[in-house]
Amino acid sequence: MIPPLPDLVLEPLVRAALLEDLGRQGDVTSRAVIPAAATCAVHLRARTPGRVSGLRIAALAFRLIDPGLKIGITGADGADCAAGETLMTISGDTAAILAAERVALNFAGRLSGIATMTAGFVAETKGTQTRITCSRKTTPGLRTVEKQAVLHGGGANHRFDLSDAILIKDNHIAAGGGLERVLPAARAAASHMMKIEVEVDTLDQLDTVLRLGGADVVLLDNMSTEQLAEAVKRVNGRMVTEASGNMRLARIAEVAATGVDYISAGALTHSAPVLDLGLDIDG
Template sequence: MTQLPPLPDLILEPLIRAALMEDLGTYGDITTRTVIPAGTRYRAQLRARAPGVVSGMQIAEIAFGLVDPQLKVSCHCPDGSTIAAGDLLMEIEGSAASILSGERVALNFAGRLSGIATLTAAFVAEAAGTDTRITCTRKTTPGLRLVEKQAVLHGGGFNHRFSLSDAILIKDNHIAVAGGIRPVLRAVKAGASHMIRTEIEVDRLDQLAEVLDEGGADVVLLDNMDTPTLREAVAMAAGRITLEASGNMRLERIAEVAATGVDYISSGALTHSAQTLDLGLDF
């Protein structure tokens, strides 16, 4: 699917190190220390047991390297590769004890992230032939947002904001508390930096009309609208503003929603409902 330059290892290492420390506990891998003779060397192969799009190979490599820098790790399918069941993704050679100690963390990350990339690729395929882009949301696993959003990119999708400080996103509750669409948009025009983009959520066409009339927003989030209403919204906007369809964006709806002409479809399901891709490490 989409192969990207890797993230700096320095950014990823604290996350992976924390996962390894959680798994190794206070005394390390007592099973391996007990049953594997010291100095035993082995070669292990990480293979796909199901088709999909791979993500998390960089993380798996870092995980094995943190356990034992002497391990030789060879990646055969970089992140973003489309894979088939049985494909060889990675080989790890060196201390058998080290491989066994890093196995679970490497597989947890790679399986989870490959599942996200695979589901994203399915959404992207449904929008093929249109200009609509598929994007994720902030509905990510706490602490894993960076790597889960990277997995969305590996699947051919796009990223929404990473945090509350990335952009102004005015939701229905903001509108309710602030007193309406015009007050919030006027507050943005009066106080927001010229470097910050603004998105506002609407769930009715009369609200969209108000946004178009008032100005001050770069993007309108069309929330929980049915397909005919989305089509009307696209006609109303007439290219004057970026439109994002969100809410109830199931895989089976993507093709018809993309056909309405919206610019983006955002779905929390990409990260919160992706099924882990079945990967296995075999000696």
Template sequence: MRTAYNTLPDLMLEPLVRNALLEDLGLSGDVTTRAVIPYATTWQARMVAREPGIVSGMQIAALAFRLVDAELDIRVIVPDGAPCAPGDLLMEITGRAHSLLQAERVALNFAGRMAGIATQTAAFAAETRGTDARIACTRKTTPGLRIIEKQAVIHGGGHPHRYSLGDAVLIKDNHIAAAGGVREVLEAAHAVTSHMMRIEIEVDRLDQLEEVIAAGGADVVLLDNMDTETMRRAVEMVDRRMITEASGNMRLERIAAVAATGVDYISVGALTHSVRTLDLGLDF
């Protein structure tokens, strides 16, 4: 758990939570709660883990409750990035029952999904133990939720890749074809790229890698959809002249073998695009 990155400014998260609350409240608000529960009723709610995992989303869940009612008393018991077991108390919220019920589903939706991402990331990261390989996420995120989904990856012990297209140069096969070849595309990238920005280029064959090494100018090479033995040979060819990243078909059962090839990073789209929500409940 890297505590320096465990939180983001609420200012960055508030638009996401506000939109989710407005979506859930609809045009008429919580008509059920208004109909059956007196406004002055107060409760204590307890967010509880119903299965083991890595906690994430506590910050954004707490924000959901605060945006509905700033007078709620919110106490986070298990912080983002920490493990949880079935039955563990994660958060206590005390205050007006109307407010608790209005924020309940949005808070659980965020917390459950983020904890699912963190838990899946931790499972992938565990397969790299004993190596220097790091697990990284991709841009295959839920539209509008990238900032918190990448944060959840960090909570699970993973590393963020590019946040957006503007973060780094990543040259793929279509770029190479349009530019006329490996050397041409690297020269073109260098001509317009700041010295502060890394250049990464994708290869899926060893002869392409030979071209990249001969041309020079790349900081990172993406070894895409290679079988494990070919990847091992590619890492040997690079010989630390570039950072190596493995990508494509990165299933959990394959990660240990890929990490053992000596690659620096293993990027996994499934951390965010195929995750299962962790089962959390809010008990009153």
């Protein structure tokens, strides 16, 4: 069970999206064609099967437009859904429902798409110790909810921001004077609570890291499957291993079979297709 994010975190994101969509005059279409006292009941349904995420955010969009709307969430974030399945019912003022519709669907469709893609990657690791994790390649402003969607898909979260952990990448190594300088410098700067990860793209670099010590995690970047297997053998449990770069769905099973601890895939958040959801008015 993934603990839900509190409304205190979600509300600023939803408010910003609603303000963007309402513009300067609000929903001029509904104001022109919907009778002032009109009410209706609608169903938010999945049009394709997938893994659900973002229902609480969608419900918040409706509540912020009209707290008087009656909302029943019948699906569950983190659960699979079938095509045609009803995930939420909303009833009350018609114009209010229509004003929140697009924002609600944008959030739920986007986040369910991330959860669905993550679940597909996770399924490819079955029978191994390997976990799927995301990256910081997220939509600006939406990192918190997109990483929550990865959890709903059965994945794990990498660092949320630059302050979470020390991650020494190739540019840090080049600009910082090489592994022999940056690894000791990182260890000297890190508190006892701070993890250090270092990126390598060759087995020779990995050997240097193993010789120098000081890293908790090694990121094995853009290596072949054969190189990854050899890297895991050389590490031999002395560091957590993470494979990254060119991690397509078709490759996940063979990479997981090398014994790496984690596979990180930026595609989970930057390339996941939206899950097709729709809002249908009764009758």
